[in-house]
Amino acid sequence: xxxxxxxxxxxxxxxxxxxxxxxxxxxxxxxxxxxxxxxxxxxxxxxxxxxxxxxxxxxxxxxxxxxxxxxxxxxxxxxxxxxxxxxxxxxxxxxxxxxxxxxxxxxxxxxxxxxxxxxxxxxxxxxxxxxxxxxxxxxxxxxxxxxxxxxxxxxxxxxxxxxxxxxxxxxxxxxxxxxxxxxxxxxxxxxxxxxxxxxx
Amino acid sequence: xxxxxxxxxxxxxxxxxxxxxxxxxxxxxxxxxxxxxxxxxxxxxxxxxxxxxxxxxxxxxxxxxxxxxxxxxxxxxxxxxxxxxxxxxxxxxxxxxxxxxxxxxxxxxxxxxxxxxxxxxxxxxxxxxxxxxxxxxxxxxxxxxxxxxxxxxxxxxxxxxxxxxxxxxxxxxxxxxxxxxxxxxxxxxxxxxxxxxxxxxxxxxxxxxxxxxxxxxxxxxxxxxxxxxxxxxxxxxxxxxxxxxxxxxxxxxxxxxxxxxxxxxxxxxxxxxxxxxxxxxxxxxxxxxxxxxxxxxxxxxxxxxxxxxxxxxxxxxxxxxxxxxxxxxxxxxxxxxxxxxxxxxxxxxxxxxxxxxxxxxxxxxxxxxxxxxxxxxxxxxxxxxxxxxxxxxxxxxxxxxxxxxxxxxxxxxxxxxxxxxxxxxxxxxxxxxxxxxxxxxxxxxxxxxxxxxxxxxxxxxxxxxxxxxxxxxxxxxxxxxxxxxxxxxxxxxxxxxxxxxxxxxxxxxxxxxxxxxxxxxxxxxxxxxxxxxxxxxxxxxxxxxxxxxxxxxxxxxxxxxxxxxxxxx
Numbered sequence: 001x002x003x004x005x006x007x008x009x010x011x012x013x014x015x016x017x018x019x020x021x022x023x024x025x026x027x028x029x030x031x032x033x034x035x036x037x038x039x040x041x042x043x044x045x046x047x048x049x050x051x052x053x054x055x056x057x058x059x060x061x062x063x064x065x066x067x068x069x070x071x072x073x074x075x076x077x078x079x080x081x082x083x084x085x086x087x088x089x090x091x092x093x094x095x096x097x098x099x100x101x102x103x104x105x106x107x108x109x110x111x112x113x114x115x116x117x118x119x120x121x122x123x124x125x126x127x128x129x130x131x132x133x134x135x136x137x138x139x140x141x142x143x144x145x146x147x148x149x150x151x152x153x154x155x156x157x158x159x160x161x162x163x164x165x166x167x168x169x170x171x172x173x174x175x176x177x178x179x180x181x182x183x184x185x186x187x188x189x190x191x192x193x194x195x196x197x198x199x200x
Numbered sequence: 201x202x203x204x205x206x207x208x209x210x211x212x213x214x215x216x217x218x219x220x221x222x223x224x225x226x227x228x229x230x231x232x233x234x235x236x237x238x239x240x241x242x243x244x245x246x247x248x249x250x251x252x253x254x255x256x257x258x259x260x261x262x263x264x265x266x267x268x269x270x271x272x273x274x275x276x277x278x279x280x281x282x283x284x285x286x287x288x289x290x291x292x293x294x295x296x297x298x299x300x301x302x303x304x305x306x307x308x309x310x311x312x313x314x315x316x317x318x319x320x321x322x323x324x325x326x327x328x329x330x331x332x333x334x335x336x337x338x339x340x341x342x343x344x345x346x347x348x349x350x351x352x353x354x355x356x357x358x359x360x361x362x363x364x365x366x367x368x369x370x371x372x373x374x375x376x377x378x379x380x381x382x383x384x385x386x387x388x389x390x391x392x393x394x395x396x397x398x399x400x401x402x403x404x405x406x407x408x409x410x411x412x413x414x415x416x417x418x419x420x421x422x423x424x425x426x427x428x429x430x431x432x433x434x435x436x437x438x439x440x441x442x443x444x445x446x447x448x449x450x451x452x453x454x455x456x457x458x459x460x461x462x463x464x465x466x467x468x469x470x471x472x473x474x475x476x477x478x479x480x481x482x483x484x485x486x487x488x489x490x491x492x493x494x495x496x497x498x499x500x501x502x503x504x505x506x507x508x509x510x511x512x513x514x515x516x517x518x519x520x521x522x523x524x525x526x527x528x529x530x531x532x533x534x535x536x537x538x539x540x541x542x543x544x545x546x547x548x549x550x551x552x553x554x555x556x557x558x559x560x561x562x563x564x565x566x567x568x569x570x571x572x573x574x575x576x577x578x579x580x581x582x583x584x585x586x587x588x589x590x591x592x593x594x595x596x597x598x599x600x601x602x603x604x605x606x607x608x609x610x611x612x613x614x615x616x617x618x619x620x621x622x623x624x625x626x627x628x629x630x631x632x633x634x635x636x637x638x639x640x641x642x643x644x645x646x647x648x649x650x651x652x653x654x655x656x657x658x659x660x661x662x663x664x665x666x667x668x669x670x671x672x673x674x675x676x677x678x679x680x681x682x683x684x685x686x687x688x689x690x691x692x693x694x695x696x697x698x699x700x701x702x703x704x705x706x707x708x709x710x711x712x713x714x715x716x717x718x719x720x721x722x723x724x725x726x727x728x729x730x731x732x733x734x735x736x737x738x739x740x741x742x743x744x745x746x747x748x749x750x751x752x753x754x755x756x757x758x759x760x761x762x763x764x765x766x767x768x769x
Contacts, residue, residue: 058607075266082270123607131605159602166598166615167260167267175616176598180259184417185431185561187387194558197597197618200260 038074042081042089047096050111051076054154055161057123065170067161075164076157095153099126126154172199208498213239213462214764216484216499218469218514221318223733223749224505225447225455226361230757231503232460236764239462239497240455241486243506244314246465247321249448253438255289263288282309282698285322290436293322301653303642308656309697310509316465317448318507319700322436325413325444325564326590327367328743329358333376333575338739341584344537344633345709347738348719351378357751365445365750366420368565369412377570377588377743384417385410386565390557391593391621395567398682406572406678411565411590414445414747426450431561444564466490468649471518472502472527472729481527481729484514487649501728501760501769505753508734509639512705513654515716515723515731516641526641528706528716528723535640537633537707538658539740541699543590543626544692545668547675549684551593551621558595558618566592569625569678571742573670583666584632587742589675591625623684627671630742632663633704637696658696701745703737721756728769732756 040048055067055076067073080089103111103122111119130152151159165171172178176199214236217227228240250256260267267287269277277286280294295312302310313319332351339346355378362381371379388396388410396408415429426449427441435444442449455461466489473496475482483498504511512535518527526534572578573586580586596619601611637658645653660668672689679687709715712724721736723729732753734745741748763769 059612060608062609062612064612079265079268082272083265083268085271120608127607128605131603134603155602158607162598162601162615163266167263169259169261172260175612178259180257180432182431182561184428185386185559185563187389187559187563188393189558189560191556191558191618194560196616197595198562199598200562 036073037068038071038077040074040077042077046112047093048073048077050096050100051157053112053119054123054157055164057120058158058161059165059171064175067165070165070168070170072161072164072168075168076160079160079164092153092156095156099153102126123154126152127158130154166199208496211483211496212498213237214499215239215501215503215760216241216497217503217505218484219243219318219505219507219510219733220316220447220452220463221313221505221507221733222320222323222447222746223753224318224503225320225451226750226753227503227505227730227732227757228447228455228461228463229451230754231501231761232455232458234757234761235458235460236501236761237460237462238455239464239499240452241467241469241484241497242316242318242463242465243468243489243510244316244318244465246463247316247438247448249442249446249453250438250440253440254292255437256434256440258289258437279309280311282695283311283700285436287436289434290322293436299648301645301647303645303653303655305655305657306659307695307697308658309695309700310654310656310702311697311700312507316452316463317446320446321438321448323446323746324744325415325435326568326744327362327365327369327380327412327414327747328568328588329378329380330354330741330743330748331376331378333571334739334741334743337585337741338633343584344739345707345711345714348708348710348715353719354748354751354755357755358747360754361747361750364422365414365450366416366418366423366426367412367414367747368410368417370409372407372409372570374407374570376575380412382412386413386415386417386563388567389559389593390554391551391623392567395593395623395678395682395684399569399678402681403572403678406569408567408569411568413565415564416443423450423454425453429564431563433562433564435564468651469506469514470494470651471514472726473498474518474520474522474527474726476520476522479522481726487651489649492649500764501730503753503757503760504729504731504735505733508702508705508737509654511731511733511735512639513641515706517652523725528725528729530712530725531714531716533635533707533714534716535705536635536638537704538637538639538656538696539631539633539701539703539737540696541701541740541742541744542629542631542660542664542668542671542694542696543699544694545629545671545690546589546591546624546626547672547679547687547689548622548624549679549682549687551623551684554621563592566590567625573667573674580670583663583670585630585663585667585742587627587629587667587671589625589627589671591623593621593623595619595621623679625675625679627668627675628699628742628744629664629667629671631696631740632661633707633739634661637661637704639705656697660696701734701740703734703740703745706731706735707738708736709738720759721752722760728760730756730760 052073055072059067178199220242276296279297368383370385429443468487470485516526569589571586642655706716708717
């Protein structure tokens with residue numbers, strides 16, 4: 001029995017028929033809540049679904065694995081529970097709620113109820129605003145977009161996605177390259193001979 | 201009665217070494233190889249080379265939480281984590297601060313590792329000689345007391361130690377940073393080569409060299425059990441190849457091979473036993489870390505290598521009628537003149553070009569800029585002594601993606617290419633000895649063994665602060681002169697202690713009235729007790745100090761055994 005049948009049977013059992021538009025609404029909700037590949041320990045199921053979608057928007061599956069393939073949503077869930085302190089957890093959830101509220105306010109629906117292209121646009125709006133507000137940053141790789149606790153939700157999300165992805169086996173070995181035992185160090189080699197960026 | 205005598209015999213050795221870290225391992229090796237039955241005491245658990253390195257071959261995805269500690273784990277390490285180095289990969293090497301309390305009258309970062317091998321497992325491996333610029337500095341400046349030795353006293357021992365441990369580096373012919381017995385140098389990368397050439401050109405031959413490090417870049421004929429560095433840069437987990445020097449990989453196996461070593465882990469030294477009638481130290485009182493039982497061990501000579509503050513603690517806690525204020529503390533200098541190296545002040549820059557250049561391997565090393573301040577014709581009016589720089593150039597990697605405007609497929613594609621080059625250097629600055637920088641024994645706060653704890657009262661002085669400003673300015677000046685872009689200075693304040701080069705507190709000197717140790721690292725007032733770790737340092741110089749501790753240890757062990765043979769100890 002698929003979900004459509006299940007809903008129709010339930011409706012019949014309750015003695016009324018669902019109109020076609022109402023039926024679509026229920027089914028859209030269904031489509032928007034795909035099975036999670038992990039059981040969240042920190043987020044609620046709806047929050048975890050948003051986190052999973054955002055990670056995939058940041059690093060999608062292409063010809064190589066994406067964030068979901070690499071287990072990034074579960075990684076973020078675990079990081080929030082185990083590594084983030086109470087204050088940082090609260091701030092993250094607050095940011096996630098604001099992100100959700102803004103979707104409802106400006107687009108009329110919660111993030112997971114939006115069409116895929118609307119989700120990307122909503123992320124992009126917040127992402128671009130956050131980067132613009134953070135300024136250009138310092139000259140080196142340890143630029144932070146504000147101190148750790150101050151980083152806006154979307155950039156925390158981006159940071160966690162990158163961290164989880166490029167320390168995962170698919171991210172490190174299929175998207176970038178990784179050697180546990182590189183052998184003797186060579187300091188000045190043509191990039192063409194090395195190929196892709198090192199994961200570490 | 202007879203039972204007691206038998207027990208005492210069983211607990212009697214020719215020598216006792218307290219500590220198994222970088223200097224303790226050397227004391228163990230030298231004394232056992234010279235034929236002394238030696239008891240080697242380690243306060244922490246035992247760690248065997250390779251077999252006790254649980255994370256040494258873990259890939260990034262095999263470490264939980266991207267190698268970060270959890271909130272629960274961090275609670276054990278409030279001090280150790282000030283380094284930002286405590287990770288899933290190495291957490292087992294750091295002391296749990298919750299079990300090892302001390303008092304900070306002023307902030308002091310006391311970073312420790314209690315296990316066989318001590319901090320020789322986690323050290324930075326940078327390996328530099330001191331020179332007469334350093335050994336004469338106190339006398340010349342009228343600061344502290346004069347070193348009782350000169351470079352010529354230590355030079356053959358530097359040779360001896362370097363040959364045994366394996367040090368890679370480049371000979372540069374600098375009198376104030378003497379060349380050693382080097383294995384082949386590691387390579388600079390393309391940007392570092394340019395930096396070296398530009399600085400030499402613009403600053404009248406000022407040197408930039410590859411870091412001199414205790415990593416094997418070629419096999420050691422005398423120690424085939426150690427392999428060549430594979431550029432994994434996972435050293436802090438313990439090296440499966442034994443490619444970097446640690447007590448576990450090098451000196452302790454050499455000591456064990458003699459058959460003369462008894463290594464006893466979980467043995468916390470409470471104090472040195474002083475026999476008033478004989479007028480000498482006769483052994484140590486030890487607490488078993490597991491049972492908390494006290495046992496006495498006896499020997500003709502005692503080497504304290506418990507780390508700078510560990511050794512000083514033992515001397516302070518060794519109270520007798522002869523030494524009511526700590527063994528060998530007639531001068532009142534025991535516990536005083538704490539030093540460290542200040543760092544985390546320097547400059548960074550972006551480097552244009554070199555987009556078609558990259559590197560292979562994770563080099564566990566960087567560049568070194570030997571001291572150029574107050575050397576030769578350079579005379580500063582605002583501070584004494586000087587600093588060296590350590591740093592590196594590298595390309596940015598995936599971490600840069602957070603700040604890039606791209607996301608999605610564009611971001612993924614762009615991160616598959618290495619990003620732009622940047623370069624950063626940090627000064628490592630000398631710290632003057634000051635009597636007011638000191639530790640005291642705190643009997644009001646005891647540890648889980650009932651031992652008193654240490655209370656720290658030390659801070660950076662005006663000389664360090666004036667030097668620190670120049671550490672930033674001179675870094676920026678060189679990066680600018682090299683033509684790099686967006687040059688920016690930085691200053692991340694560090695507490696004293698964070699350099700993890702704590703030195704002094706039982707200084708060497710010529711005069712028993714003003715120093716604790718003589719020119720052979722023996723306690724002036726108890727000459728069969730030797731202290732050959734960082735506690736002995738009379739000044740700090742600006743070079744990473746471990747090599748000097750090793751050389752002092754080998755030299756003192758040679759002297760001690762000769763004196764024993766002559767019947768003088």
